[in-house]
Amino acid sequence: MSAAIEAADAPENPVEVRPGLIRAKVLRQPQTIVGLTVLALFILVAVLSPVLAPDPREQVGPVFDPPSRDYVLGTDGGGADMVSLLIAGARVSLIVGFAAAVVSAFIGGAIGLLSGFFGGKLDTILMRFTDYVIVIPDVPLMIVAAALFGRSLTNIILIIGVIYWTTTARLVRAQVKSVRERVYVKRARSLGAGNVRLIGKHVLPQVAPLLIANTVLLIAYAIFAETFITFLGLGDPSLISWGRLIENAFTDDALLNEAWWAIIPPGVCVAIVVLACTMVGQSMEDSLNPRLSTGHLSVRRFGLRPVPKREP
Amino acid sequence: MSEAGSVNGAPLLEVENLVVRYPLPRGLIGTLRRWPRAHVHAVEGVSFSLRQGEMLALVGESGCGKTTTAQTVLRLLEPDDGRIRFRGEDISRLPPRRLRSLRRRMQIIYQDPYESLDPRFRVRDTVEEPLVIHGLGSKVERRADVLRALEQAGLTPPDLFLDRYPHQLSGGQRQRVAIAASLVLDPDVLVADEPVSMLDVSVRAGVLAILSELRGQGLGILMITHDLSTAARFADRIAVMYLGRIVEEGPADEIIQNAQHPYTRALLSVVPQRDPRARSTPQILRGETPNSVRIPPGCRFHPRCPMAIEECKAVDPQLARPKAATSDSHLAACIRV
Amino acid sequence: MSLLTVSDLHVWFGLPNGGELHAVRGIDFSVEPGERFGLVGESGCGKTSAILALMGLLPPNAIVAGEVLLDRENILARGEESAEPHRWRDIAMVFQGAMNAFNPVQTIGAQIVEPMELHDFAEGSAALRRAQELLELVGIPGDRVSRYPHEFSGGMRQRAAIAMALACKPKVLLADEPTTALDVMVQAQILELLTNLANDFGLALVLVTHDLPVVAQVCERAAVMYAGIVAELGSVDRLFHDPRHPYTRLLFAATPDLYGADEVASIPGAPPRLDREPVGCPFEPRCDRAFSPCPTVTPRLLEVEAGHVAACHLNDPAVKAAS
Numbered sequence A: 001m002s003a004a005i006e007a008a009d010a011p012e013n014p015v016e017v018r019p020g021l022i023r024a025k026v027l028r029q030p031q032t033i034v035g036l037t038v039l040a041l042f043i044l045v046a047v048l049s050p051v052l053a054p055d056p057r058e059q060v061g062p063v064f065d066p067p068s069r070d071y072v073l074g075t076d077g078g079g080a081d082m083v084s085l086l087i088a089g090a091r092v093s094l095i096v097g098f099a100a101a102v103v104s105a106f107i108g109g110a111i112g113l114l115s116g117f118f119g120g121k122l123d124t125i126l127m128r129f130t131d132y133v134i135v136i137p138d139v140p141l142m143i144v145a146a147a148l149f150g151r152s153l154t155n156i157i158l159i160i161g162v163i164y165w166t167t168t169a170r171l172v173r174a175q176v177k178s179v180r181e182r183v184y185v186k187r188a189r190s191l192g193a194g195n196v197r198l199i200g201k202h203v204l205p206q207v208a209p210l211l212i213a214n215t216v217l218l219i220a221y222a223i224f225a226e227t228f229i230t231f232l233g234l235g236d237p238s239l240i241s242w243g244r245l246i247e248n249a250f251t252d253d254a255l256l257n258e259a260w261w262a263i264i265p266p267g268v269c270v271a272i273v274v275l276a277c278t279m280v281g282q283s284m285e286d287s288l289n290p291r292l293s294t295g296h297l298s299v300r301r302f303g304l305r306p307v308p309k310r311e312p
Numbered sequence B: 001m002s003e004a005g006s007v008n009g010a011p012l013l014e015v016e017n018l019v020v021r022y023p024l025p026r027g028l029i030g031t032l033r034r035w036p037r038a039h040v041h042a043v044e045g046v047s048f049s050l051r052q053g054e055m056l057a058l059v060g061e062s063g064c065g066k067t068t069t070a071q072t073v074l075r076l077l078e079p080d081d082g083r084i085r086f087r088g089e090d091i092s093r094l095p096p097r098r099l100r101s102l103r104r105r106m107q108i109i110y111q112d113p114y115e116s117l118d119p120r121f122r123v124r125d126t127v128e129e130p131l132v133i134h135g136l137g138s139k140v141e142r143r144a145d146v147l148r149a150l151e152q153a154g155l156t157p158p159d160l161f162l163d164r165y166p167h168q169l170s171g172g173q174r175q176r177v178a179i180a181a182s183l184v185l186d187p188d189v190l191v192a193d194e195p196v197s198m199l200d201v202s203v204r205a206g207v208l209a210i211l212s213e214l215r216g217q218g219l220g221i222l223m224i225t226h227d228l229s230t231a232a233r234f235a236d237r238i239a240v241m242y243l244g245r246i247v248e249e250g251p252a253d254e255i256i257q258n259a260q261h262p263y264t265r266a267l268l269s270v271v272p273q274r275d276p277r278a279r280s281t282p283q284i285l286r287g288e289t290p291n292s293v294r295i296p297p298g299c300r301f302h303p304r305c306p307m308a309i310e311e312c313k314a315v316d317p318q319l320a321r322p323k324a325a326t327s328d329s330h331l332a333a334c335i336r337v
Numbered sequence C: 001m002s003l004l005t006v007s008d009l010h011v012w013f014g015l016p017n018g019g020e021l022h023a024v025r026g027i028d029f030s031v032e033p034g035e036r037f038g039l040v041g042e043s044g045c046g047k048t049s050a051i052l053a054l055m056g057l058l059p060p061n062a063i064v065a066g067e068v069l070l071d072r073e074n075i076l077a078r079g080e081e082s083a084e085p086h087r088w089r090d091i092a093m094v095f096q097g098a099m100n101a102f103n104p105v106q107t108i109g110a111q112i113v114e115p116m117e118l119h120d121f122a123e124g125s126a127a128l129r130r131a132q133e134l135l136e137l138v139g140i141p142g143d144r145v146s147r148y149p150h151e152f153s154g155g156m157r158q159r160a161a162i163a164m165a166l167a168c169k170p171k172v173l174l175a176d177e178p179t180t181a182l183d184v185m186v187q188a189q190i191l192e193l194l195t196n197l198a199n200d201f202g203l204a205l206v207l208v209t210h211d212l213p214v215v216a217q218v219c220e221r222a223a224v225m226y227a228g229i230v231a232e233l234g235s236v237d238r239l240f241h242d243p244r245h246p247y248t249r250l251l252f253a254a255t256p257d258l259y260g261a262d263e264v265a266s267i268p269g270a271p272p273r274l275d276r277e278p279v280g281c282p283f284e285p286r287c288d289r290a291f292s293p294c295p296t297v298t299p300r301l302l303e304v305e306a307g308h309v310a311a312c313h314l315n316d317p318a319v320k321a322a323s
Helices: A004-009 A019-028 A030-047 A081-120 A120-135 A139-150 A153-163 A165-180 A182-188 A195-231 A242-251 A260-288 B027-032 B064-073 B095-107 B125-133 B138-154 B158-162 B171-184 B199-215 B229-236 B253-255 B262-270 C046-056 C081-085 C106-117 C123-139 C140-148 C153-165 C182-199 C211-219 C235-243 C248-253 C317-322
Strands: B011-023 B039-051 B055-059 B081-086 B108-109 B187-191 B220-225 B237-242 B245-251 C005-013 C020-031 C036-040 C060-068 C090-094 C172-176 C204-209 C220-228 C231-236 C302-305 C308-310
Touching: A019 A182, A019 A260, A030 A081, A030 A260, A081 A120, A081 A153, A081 A165, A081 A195, A081 A242, A081 A260, A120 A165, A139 A195, A153 A165, A153 A195, A165 A195, A182 A195, A182 B108, A182 B125, A195 A242, A195 A260, A260 B187, B011 B064, B011 B220, B039 B064, B039 B081, B039 B245, B055 B064, B055 B199, B055 B229, B055 C123, B064 B108, B064 B187, B064 B220, B095 B108, B108 B171, B125 B138, B125 B158, B125 B171, B138 B158, B138 B171, B171 B199, B187 B199, B199 B220, B199 B229, B199 C248, B220 B229, B229 B237, B229 B253, B229 C060, B237 B253, B237 B262, B245 B253, B245 B262, B262 C182, C005 C046, C020 C036, C020 C046, C020 C182, C020 C204, C020 C220, C020 C231, C036 C046, C036 C182, C036 C211, C046 C060, C046 C090, C046 C172, C046 C204, C090 C153, C106 C123, C106 C140, C106 C153, C123 C140, C123 C153, C153 C172, C153 C182, C172 C182, C182 C204, C204 C211, C211 C235, C220 C235, C220 C248, C231 C248, C235 C248
Parallel strands: B055 B220, B055 B237, B108 B187, B187 B220, C036 C204, C036 C220, C090 C172, C172 C204
Antiparallel strands: B011 B039, B011 B081, B237 B245, C005 C020, C005 C060, C220 C231, C231 C308, C302 C308
16 A cells, blocks of 8 residues: 555656646546546445434344345344444544545645645755654554544544645645746746745645545545554444444454345445546646656557559 | 847947856865865856847857856846846846846846746736736726737737636747747847747747847847857857857857858857758867866866867967957957967 | 659648548659758648658547659558658658657667668667768767767767668668757757768768758758648749749748848748648638638649649639639
8 A cells, every 4th residue: 555655756747737628637637537436436425324324323123133125234233224334424524534544645745745845955855754654663662652642533533634745745846846846937036036835826726626636535545544443442432433333343253144235335335436546636747747668669560551543 | 140230339338357156065074174175167258249229149069158248248147247238227236126027127038938938827918927027008098018028939829828828838939929029128238048949940030030120229139049050040249158268259240251260160060051062071079078177277268179279278268369360349268370 | 753752742630620631732852862851831731640641650549641652662651561662771761859759778789770770771780880880970079979969969879860861771771850959069060961872872862950040051842831731842043033822932931041131031820731622722821922712712733834833723824714
C-alpha cells in the first residue's frame, strides 16, 4: 500500500491546469464516473442514516439470525438488524475518513507549499522533519497514540490525519517547485507581485487539483485505518462504525456461530468505498499527472491506406 | 537596417562595470576540506547605456552572460559589483521596498510565449494584473488602460481578445499579450529576452515591429538575442558579448558592415544569409566557447582567435575606438584593432 | 533513377475524438546520391511527419499512403514489414533534439555500437573500432568513445548523434532541425560536417528545418511545405531569385537578413486546420496575390521551368485566362 503512495511522489509530466480541463479530461473518464457514483450513494446513505436506521441497535430478532426476507443480512451478536447497523456505521466511517483526509491534506499541503515555494533552509528543515515522520511505522504509532490519548472520535481523526500527510507534502512540494519556475510566475514576480499573491493566484490554483486527487486517495486510507483501529478495540465504544461491527462480530464469536453475515458485509462495505475512492483519486491523478506513456515504444505499427484519388 | 528615428534621447539606463558571479557548490568533501570556492563568472565587467527611444541589442552565444546581464539590470538578480543607474538614480543596492516602484518603470518580456501567461487567467486578467498589484486606478480606469495596452501591442480589436484564454491564442498573439501586460504600467525600459525565437518566422516580424514602434513612444528597449540578423534589422545599437564581457559595440549598421573585433567578424561570417548566391567566406572557429568558470588569462578570446599574438595572452583589452571605425561610438576590445 | 523518390505521400493521424488529422497531403520529391536537399516549412506544415514516414517511425495512430522508393524498392509497400529491413541500414535519421536523447548511463561508444549490433552490421570489438572511426569522422577524438554523454558539450553530442545515425553506413541521412538549439558558430560547424559527409561519401542528405537561410546556404534543392503540401520545389537559387509561390516569396521576405535592405514583413493570419479537408488553395486566406479561382480550386503542382515546380494558379495560364 505504501509503495503505491511513494510512487505518487514527483509529477513527471504535470499538466497545466486551465479552465475546462477538469471537465474535459478528468470527469469524462469512466473510472471517475463510476467511482463518484458509488461514493455519492454511500454519502447519501450516511447523510440519511438517522432516517433510514433510527435505532440500529434495536433488537429485532434472535442473536446471529441468518439472512431472511425481513432482514436481508440477518442479525448480529445482539440481535440487531445488520443492514441498519451498516447504514449507521457508514456515517462514522465516512466522517472519519473524510475528516482525517482533510486534516492530512491540510498539514501536508501547507508543509509542501511552504517547502516548495520558499526552498532553502526552510525546505531542508521541513523535508528532514517529513522524512523522520515517514520513517515511523504507521500502525504501531496509531496503536500507541490511540491507547495513550483516548478513544474519542476527534482523537481518532487527528491520529490518522497526523500520520498520513507525508506523501501529500512531498507531492505538493514537487508540484509547487515546478510551478514556481514557470515563466508566468516569474513574470508576476518581476511585476512586483508579493508572495501572497503569487501563491494565492498563480501557484495554488495549479496545485489544487492534484491536491484534491491526492486527498481522495487519502480518504481511502483513512477509512481503512479507522476500520482496523476500531477493530483492534481502540475506537470509541459508543459509536457504530464498520470497524466496530467487525470487532463486535469477533468478540461475540460470530465465527463459532458461522455467522458470516455479521463479519463479511462490513468488510465488503469498506472495500467498496476504498475502491471507489481509489478509482476517482487515481484517475484524477493520472489525468493531471500523466506518467510517461510507453505506447510509442511498442512494435512499430502504422496503418496503410491506398492513395486517395486526386481531384480531376 | 534600423530607422534613424528618435534615438539619442536622455540616458535611461547606465550600467558600469557590472559583475555577477554564481558560486558553485563544493559538495561535502569540498566544504570540509575548505577548498576554494569556484565561481561561474557570468558577467565580468559590463558597461553600457540605453537611451530613450533606442533599441540596444545584446548579442552573443549561449553562456556569454547576456541574459544574466538583463536580469541583473532589472534587479531580478543581485550584482556582485558595479553600478546600475536608472534615470540617474543608483539602483544597484536598492532595498526590496524601493524596488517595487522600480518594477513599474522597467519591464521584461520572456522568450517562451507558451509559458508566459497563466493558463487560468483570461487575457484581460493578465494584462490588468500589473495594475492590480500596484493598486492603480479604479476598475473603469483599469479597463481603459488594458484596452489601450492591447491596441499598442497590436491586438485589434482589443475587445475581441479580452475574454480569451491563452490556449485559445497562437504563439504570436500570446507574446503580444505579454507585451501588452508590460506596457500597461507605462514603463520607461523594456527588456525583451529572445522575444521571437520561439515563434514561427512568418510571425516574428510583426512582434518585432511592435517593439520597434515603441521606441517612437520614448521607450528604451534592451533586446537579448542570439540572432544577429534580427539585431541587424531592428536594433539601433548592437553590443556583442563573449564570456561575460562586451567585446564590441556600436551603431547597428556600423557593426554589421564594419565589424572590427575578430569574434564579431567570425560570427558575422557564419550567419547564413537568405540569398543562396551570397557566399561569404565563413570563418568557422574551432572548438566551443570555454565554460565561464575558468576564463583564459589575458584576452578571453585569444585561444580561439585567428589574429592572436603573444601579447594577447597577457593583456586583457579594454573597449576602445578601433582605428578603422567610422563612428565615434564604435568600440572594440582588441589590441590589434 | 534517383536514390530516394517519394511519390504522393500522405500521412493521417487518428484523433481521440474520432476524426483524422491529414498532416501530409500528397507530397513528391526525389533526392540523388550526394545531394543536399532541404525540406523547409514552419511549425505544423508536416515536414517532420513526412520524414518520420520515410523511416516508418510513425505512432500506431498514424496511417500512411503513397510510395517511398529507396533504390527502387518501395519501403512502405507492406508497412513495418517492408520498412524495418532498411531502417538505419539504408536510411537513417538524426532526430530533433537528438543531442539530449542520449542514455545518460551508457557510454557514447556503447550507444553508437547499439544500432550496429541490432541491425547485424558489426559486433564486439569490430563494432567498437568502427564507433571510434565514426567519432573521428564527425570531428570528435576517438578516445572519447568510452566517455559518458554528460562529458560532452551540446555541439559534440549533436556530432555523436550524427555518428550514431551513420553507424550502419546508410545511403540517405534525414536530419530534423539538426542545428536549431545550437549557437551559430556550432551550427556552422555541424552544417560544414553534414556538407562534407554528403560530398565525401555520396550520402544523400535531407535537411528538415524552418530556418530558410540555413537551407539557402547548405542545400542545393529544396521543397517549401505549407499545410501538408509542397508549395514550391526547385533549386535554392531559383526559390530565392524567382519564387513562383507567394508563400515562398513572403517567407523569404519575413526572414531578416544581415545585409538586406528591405522591410521585414510578417505574413498575416495562420495556417489552416488540418483536421478538415481544405477547399481551394490552403494559402489563399493569407495570400497577397489571391484571385478568383483560389478559394475554390485547389492548385496543382505545375512545372514553371526545368526542375522547378509550384502549386499556384498564378503559374497557370489556362486558369488565369478563364478568370
